[in-house]
Amino acid sequence: MQHLFRIAFTGFLAASLMAQHAKDEEAAKHPFMNDADRIEAGRKAYLGGCAGCHGPEGGGGRGPSLIERGAWHPMTDENLYFTIQKGVGIMPAANLSEDRGWELAAFVRSLTAPAAEVKAPGDPALGQALFSSGAACSNCHRIAGKGGLSGPDLSNIGRTSTLPKLRRSILDPDYEYTPGFQPASLVLRNGDKLSGLVKDRTNYVLQLQLKDGMLRSIPVDTIESMELKNSTIMPLDYKTRLSSDDIINLVSFLRLQGAAPSTTSAK
Numbered sequence: 001m002q003h004l005f006r007i008a009f010t011g012f013l014a015a016s017l018m019a020q021h022a023k024d025e026e027a028a029k030h031p032f033m034n035d036a037d038r039i040e041a042g043r044k045a046y047l048g049g050c051a052g053c054h055g056p057e058g059g060g061g062r063g064p065s066l067i068e069r070g071a072w073h074p075m076t077d078e079n080l081y082f083t084i085q086k087g088v089g090i091m092p093a094a095n096l097s098e099d100r101g102w103e104l105a106a107f108v109r110s111l112t113a114p115a116a117e118v119k120a121p122g123d124p125a126l127g128q129a130l131f132s133s134g135a136a137c138s139n140c141h142r143i144a145g146k147g148g149l150s151g152p153d154l155s156n157i158g159r160t161s162t163l164p165k166l167r168r169s170i171l172d173p174d175y176e177y178t179p180g181f182q183p184a185s186l187v188l189r190n191g192d193k194l195s196g197l198v199k200d201r202t203n204y205v206l207q208l209q210l211k212d213g214m215l216r217s218i219p220v221d222t223i224e225s226m227e228l229k230n231s232t233i234m235p236l237d238y239k240t241r242l243s244s245d246d247i248i249n250l251v252s253f254l255r256l257q258g259a260a261p262s263t264t265s266a267k
Contacts, residue, residue: 030077032099032106036119042107045100053091057164058111063091066111067164081105115166115255116158122245127253130246135238137250143257149213150197150233152178156258166251170242173234183229184208188222198228 032038047056053063060066075083085101087093094101110118131137140151157166168175186194186208199215200207206218206226235241242250 030081030102030106032102033077033109034117034119035106036121038103039106039110039118040121041100042103042105042110045096045104046107049094050104057168058108066108067162077105077109080109084108110162111164112162114159115161115163115251116257116259118163118255120163120248120252120255122248122250122252124249124253124256127249127251130242130250131253134246135242135250140234149209150181150211152181154254154257158255159258163251163255166254167247170247170250171239173232173236177230177232181232183231183233185227185229186218186223187225188218189224190222194218 032042046054046058050063053061054066055061055063058066060068081101084094084104085096094104096104131141131143137151138147140148142148142153143155145155161169165176180197180199182198184196184198186206188194194208194210194216196208196210196216198206199209202220204220206220206223208216208218210216238247
């Protein structure tokens with residue numbers, strides 16, 4: 001019995017220490033890192049001085065991508081700040097004021113942090129209205145079991161994506177392909193015509209999700225012809241159909257999907 005008590009106590013102590021470490025780590029973050037206004041100021045500074053090499057969305061160009069995982073990601077906030085201020089390799093020193101330097105660091109950090117962990121401008125209530133009706137996103141995407149089936153489930157998108165990727169997925173949905181959502185049109189040897197999304201494909205069977213959401217397994221040897229489309233079925237005109245405020249509000253809503261309840265209720 002004493003042995004079991006020691007094991008339980010050790011586990012409780014380890015969990016307590018880990019929780020305290022997480023709190024200490026969060027407290028050590030620079031206050032600008034979760035300040036939407038400071039991040040936005042950093043974005044403007046980035047566009048004016050960094051985008052020429054790293055790309056307007058941080059995807060890279062003459063300089064490396066700041067979105068994909070790289071050597072700088074494990075850096076502490078302080079190391080990131082000093083790297084920006086002092087430069088590294090062929091990257092010149094920014095030599096900004098302390099506040100401007102931290103604003104830029106906060107924006108760069110936001111490029112890879114889960115969207116749910118970064119405060120963002122916009123009105124999530126207006127974004128939800130757009131998702132449900134104005135932009136008709138819910139016709140294809142599901143959140144918490146409600147919505148369509150022809151697009152990826154977005155119930156946890158705030159945890160699995162970043163703010164830049166959320167924005168890019170709306171403005172340029174063909175930029176990154178989501179496995180399991182490639183449109184296809186089939187003609188079977190019996191003359192039947194089918195269309196839907198390819199969920200899985202082997203040498204023997206193709207699994208197709210039909211427009212009504214039903215899955216159908218089709219033996220490959222029964223297919224007469226098949227056309228696979230490389231473009232998404234998501235509308236490509238949101239960049240012109242939606243205003244800049246619409247995009248901001250929609251991203252503000254999506255980033256909350258998968259966020260902790262306290263974060264959601266606070267917004």
